[in-house]
Amino acid sequence: MSDLVYKPWCSSGPDSYKHPSFGSMAKVFNETETSSESTATREGQDNATVQQYMRNKNLVQDFLRNELNPRLLRYHWNRLNLLKKCYFYLKIEPRHLCVRDPNNMMICADILQIANPCQLQKIKKMGKNQTEIQLSLLTGLLEQLDRGRKELSHYVETCDMATFLSQWDLTIKKVLKLSVLFSKLIALEEPRKLHVKHSLVSQVILGGAVHPHISLSLYTKKPPIFDRRESFASQNWAQLKWINENQESHLERWQLEIKLMTDDSQTEPGYSRIQEVISNPCVIHHLQPGRSYEFRVKRSDTHTLVYSQWHDRIVLETKTVPVEDTNSSTNGSTNGSTNGSTNGSTNSSTNSSTNGSFGFTRRLTRTSSSL
Structure with missing residues (x-):
């Protein structure tokens, strides 16, 4: 039997298989170390990128949560709606001026009494235009803020990290724009x-004196709003009460419009009247039972009123007359006429006979006493 000799399958000779040298092993080690360092570098860069992304995202979310949250925008919408219902007045300072009367005496006069009526109307018209522009601008600003907040919030929630970081400059510009719009909103709410330029007081009134510096501005008063719990109607009258948050004098005048409401099926014409009152609450008389009335309340017009577009309204229905009261009144009139005629005839006949006998008795008594 021949001896079996082991020979490597990959070699053609006994010296073909060789161990790796030290230099080749060092090369492989260096490549591995370089690869691990690059991997660590990439991981460090990724961590820095993630941290930058989270930091920028938190900045935008903090802005949306603190300075432009839905509750804050809703508050300003409510304030704008109230402002649209307010009364705008012209404020003139100083309110009194020293002028000379026809006798060349210095007097202190109310500026509204000596103002040029045409100039005053012109100024009031400009104040009305400015008020309408102000309300329109406020509406536009709030719409832009609502729309901008929704777009920015959706962008932050759905945008990926790479796009968010690459477009960070545009995001910052959007944030700054919304911040500027919000500052304009705050400034315009007052x-x-x-x-x-005006000549509210003519030189003739001033008597040649230098025209004083007159400051013109606008101020607001809140509208009166009906108290739904304290306002009610009876059969032919109604009590109205409204809420006045300005706490002015009790002598302030109000205008009430009373309107009878009619349906299309009713052929009778409706009517309305305007009544000026100074009391709150007040009672309105001469109403028809079982009818619906619409009441509107507003502040009385003054020389300085510039703008008012909204007036609160309430509808009250007067109570109907009960059927029992109607029947009792009808029966009362019928019984009264019947009993009156019967009792009248009976009493007249009885009284005539009785009075005749009593008269004769009285005459006898007087005759006997005279004797």
């Missing part, structure tokens, strides 16, 4: 001064 009535502003009227910058207009």
Whole structure:
């Protein structure tokens, strides 16, 4: 039997299989170390990118949560709606001026009494235009803020990290734009001064004196709003009460419009009247039972009123007359006429006979006493 000799399958000779040298092993080690370092570098860069992304995202979310949250925008919408219902008045300062009367005496006069009526109407018209522009601008600003907040919030929630970081400059510009719009909103919510050239008081009234500096601005008063719990109607009268948050004097005048409401099926014409009152609450008389009335309340017009577009209204229905009361009144009139005629005839005949006998008795008594 021949001896079996082991030979490597990959070699053609006994010296063909060789161990790796030290240099080749060092090369492989260096490549592995370089690869691990690059991997660590990439991981560090990825971590820095993620941290930058989270930091920028939190900045935008903090802005949306603190300075432009839905509750804050809703508050400003409510404030705008109230502002649209307010009364805008012209404020003139100083209110009194020292002028000379026809006797050349210095007097202190109310500026509204000596103002040029045409100039005053012109200024009031400009104040109305400015108020309408102000309300329109506020509406537009709030719409832009609502729309911008929704777009920015959706972008932050759905945008991927790479796109968010690459477009960070555009995102910052959007945030700054919304911040500027919000600052404009705050500034416009308060009535502003009227910058207009005017000659409210003529030189004839001033008597040649230098025209004083007159400041013109606008201010607001809240509208009166009916108290639904304290306002009610009876059969032919109604009590009305409204809420006035300005706490002015009790002598302030109000205008009430009373309107009878009619259906299309009713052939009778409706009517309305305007009544000026100074009391709150007040009672309105001469109403028809079982009918619906619409009441509107507003502040009385003054020389300085510039703008008012909204007036609160309430509808009250007067109570109907009960059927029992109607029957009792009808029976009362019928019984009264019947009993009156019967009792009248009976009493007249009885009284005539009785009075005749009593008269004769009295005459006898007087005759006997005279004797």
